[in-house]
Amino acid sequence: MSSDIQRWNKLVxxxxxxxxxxxxxxxxMQEEMQQAQSQLEALQNYVQEYAQQPVQGPAQSVAQLQTxxxxxxxxxxxxxxxSEAYQQKQLMVEKALEAWREKRARFKALQTLLEKxxxxxxxxxxxxxxxxxxxxxxxxxSNHSL
Numbered sequence: 842m843s844s845d846i847q848r849w850n851k852l853v854x855x856x857x858x859x860x861x862x863x864x865x866x867x868x869x870m871q872e873e874m875q876q877a878q879s880q881l882e883a884l885q886n887y888v889q890e891y892a893q894q895p896v897q898g899p900a901q902s903v904a905q906l907q908t909x910x911x912x913x914x915x916x917x918x919x920x921x922x923x924s925e926a927y928q929q930k931q932l933m934v935e936k937a938l939e940a941w942r943e944k945r946a947r948f949k950a951l952q953t954l955l956e957k958x959x960x961x962x963x964x965x966x967x968x969x970x971x972x973x974x975x976x977x978x979x980x981x982x983s984n985h986s987l
Contacts, residue, residue, distance in 0.1 A: 843962075846955070846958055846959060846962060849951070849954065849955040849958050850955060852951050852955075853948070853951045853952050853955050856944070856947050856948040856951045856952075857948050859944045859947075859948070860941065860944040860945050860947075860948045863937070863940050863941040863944040863945075864941055866937045866940070866941070867934065867937045867938055867941050870930065870933045870934045870937045871934055873930050873933070874927065874930035874931055874933070874934050877923065877926050877927040878927055881920065881923045881924055881926075881927050884916065884919055884920050884923055885920060887916065888913070888916045888917065888920060891912070891913060892913065
């Protein structure tokens with residue numbers, strides 16, 4: 842029975858390690874998502890500032906206007922790409938959280954089973970001890986009656 846408890850204990854320990862690793866993955870993914878969000882916000886702020894900047898010089902050439910507009914378009918493309926990257930990071934965080942919840946549920950279930958096994962073992966040991974005490978008491982009574 843003790844080796845059975847040891848095996849269950851090992852399973853609980855392994856499940857806890859898996860849950861902890863899944864938690865670390867969640868934290869890492871959340872950090873990545875926050876970095877992607879910061880980059881997106883920085884790009885959006887830069888685009889707003891860039892849009893408010895006039896093209897240099899009083900006599901704006903067509904080339905200057907085209908260059909300004911082309912760079913603005915590239916900035917919008919960068920924002921779109923960064924927005925998609927941020928959304929991907931959000932999905933990864935959600936998947937990591939789901940995996941962590943599954944690992945946590947497994948850990949809790951194994952923990953509950955281990956506790957049940959321990960209680961069964963303790964109950965069995967208590968019954969054995971009570972039986973031995975009853976037998977000892979019966980022997981003492983039979984020895985005294987002789």
